Amino acid sequence: MSQPNPLQLSPLQIRQQCRSGAFSRNTSGLAPGFVQANMAIIPAAYAADFLQFCHFNPKPCPLLGMAATPGAIDMPQLAANLDIRSDLPRYRLFRHGEFTEEVTDLGAVWRDDLVTFLIGCSFSFEEALLADGLEIRNITEQKNVPMYKTNLPCQSAGVFSSNMVVSMRPMQPAAAIRAIQICSRFPQVHGAPVHFGDPARIGIQNINQPDYGDAVSIKEGEVPVFWACGVTPQLAIAQAKLDFCISHAPGHMLITDLPNSKLAVL
Numbered sequence: 271m272s273q274p275n276p277l278q279l280s281p282l283q284i285r286q287q288c289r290s291g292a293f294s295r296n297t298s299g300l301a302p303g304f305v306q307a308n309m310a311i312i313p314a315a316y317a318a319d320f321l322q323f324c325h326f327n328p329k330p331c332p333l334l335g336m337a338a339t340p341g342a343i344d345m346p347q348l349a350a351n352l353d354i355r356s357d358l359p360r361y362r363l364f365r366h367g368e369f370t371e372e373v374t375d376l377g378a379v380w381r382d383d384l385v386t387f388l389i390g391c392s393f394s395f396e397e398a399l400l401a402d403g404l405e406i407r408n409i410t411e412q413k414n415v416p417m418y419k420t421n422l423p424c425q426s427a428g429v430f431s432s433n434m435v436v437s438m439r440p441m442q443p444a445a446a447i448r449a450i451q452i453c454s455r456f457p458q459v460h461g462a463p464v465h466f467g468d469p470a471r472i473g474i475q476n477i478n479q480p481d482y483g484d485a486v487s488i489k490e491g492e493v494p495v496f497w498a499c500g501v502t503p504q505l506a507i508a509q510a511k512l513d514f515c516i517s518h519a520p521g522h523m524l525i526t527d528l529p530n531s532k533l534a535v536l
Contacts, residue, residue, distance in 0.1 A: 281525040282350060285357035294359045294374050296414045296521035299406075302397050305459065305530055306523040307334055307348070307388040308500030309358060310507060311376075311516040314340040317385040319428025323506060324389065326425040330434050330502035332390035332458045334528070341382035348526040354386050360519035362504070367511030372519055384516070389500045390459035391523050392437050394530050398452050404445050407486040414521035415439070416480035417499050421473030422464065424502065432506035435481070436464060436472070436496040440488040446495045453497070458533045466495040482520040 279287065281301045287293035297306055312320055317340075324331040335348050344352045355376035363371045363379060373379075392415070396406050408415040415437045422434040441449060446466050454462040469477045477494055478485050482501055488494060504517045518524065 281527050284525050285349065285352065288359050288374075289353060289356040291374060294522075297359060297523045297525060298393050298396070298415060298521060299409045301525045303529055303531070305334065305348075305526045305528040305533060306391040306393040307526055308391050308503070309354070309516075309518045309524055310387045310389065310503050311354070311384050312387070312507060312512060313381075313514065314383045314385050316429060316510070316512060319430055320387060320503070320507075323424070323427035323430040323503070324387070326427050327434075327502070328457070329460060329464060329498035330424065330500065332460060334388045334390050334458065334526075336388070337386040340385050342386070343380075345386065345388065348388060348528055349524070350527055354524075355380050358518050358524050359522040362517045362519050364508055364512070364515045364517070366513060367508045369508070376516060379514075379516075381514070387503075388524060388526070389503060390533075391500050392460050392497050393523060394459040394533065395453050395456045397530055398456065399449055402448065402452055404441065404449060407440050408484070411486055413484035413486055415483050416485055417482035417501050417520060418469070418474045418496075419481045419505065420496075424506065429510040429512075430503075430506040432502060432509050433473075434464070435499040435501040435505055437483070437499040438477070438480070438494045438496050440486065440492040441495050442492055446493055449495060456530075456533055459530075460498045460500070463495050463497050466493050469494055469496075472496065
C-alpha cells in the first residue's frame with residue numbers, strides 16, 4: 271500500500287508518521303498554516319542558563335515553549351498527544367560538545383533529568399511569504415534551507431555563548447524588501463531578516479557551501495536574504511560542551527498544532 275502524501279497530512283498525522291518511522295525527511299513546506307519548531311533538550315542543571323540565553327537573544331532563539339518538568343515528554347499547549355522522544359523526523363545527539371550520532375527515536379537515550387525547549391522556526395513565516403506571491407527557493411527546488419555560521423555575536427548567558435546561525439533565501443531586491451515587511455509581523459519565528467546582500471559582511475565566505483542544509487541556486491539579479499536561525503542554540507549548546515544534549519537535525523522540525531496566525535503581530 272502506498273504511503274500517504276506528507277503534504278496532505280495534519281500536524282498530528284505527521285507526528286504520528288515520525289513516531290512510526292514512516293517519515294524522516296525535512297519538514298519545509300509541510301502542514302501549511304501551522305508553526306514548526308526547533309528543539310533543544312538539555313540537562314536540568316543548565317536549563318536556567320539556557321532559558322536566559324533565549325531571552326537575551328530573541329531573534330535566533332524565540333522561545334515558544336518549555337517542558338513543565340524535567341523528564342516530561344509532552345507539551346500539551348503546543349501539540350496534542352506529543353512524545354518528544356519520537357515525534358520529530360530526526361534528532362542529533364551531542365556528547366561533551368561533539369556531534370556523535372543522528373537518530374530517529376530517543377527512547378534508548380532518554381533521561382529523567384532532560385528538559386525540552388521549543389524555539390520558533392523560519393519555516394513558519396515561509397507560508398506568509400508564499401501567500402504574498404514570493405518564491406521560496408528551497409521549497410521550489412525541494413531542498414533543505416541553506417544555513418550558515420556568521421560573525422554576528424549573541425549575548426552570552428551562563429555556560430552558553432555563540433555567534434548567530436542564519437538561514438538564507440535568494441530574492442530580487444524588491445521581493446527582499448517585501449519579505450522584510452511581512453516577516454516583521456512574526457517576531458516569534460525570527461521576525462525580519464538580519465542582513466541581505468554581501469555574505470562576507472556577516473562572515474560567510476562561500477554562499478555555495480552552507481554549514482547546514484543544502485545549497486540552492488541564486489539567479490541573476492537576486493540577493494541572498496538572511497534570517498536569524500534556530501540552529502543558533504545548537505551551536506551554543508555544542509560550545510558549552512555539556513556532557514549530553516539533543517537537538518533536532520537541521521531542517522527536521524517538530525510540527526505543532528499552533529496556527530501561524532496566532533503568532534502574527536498586527
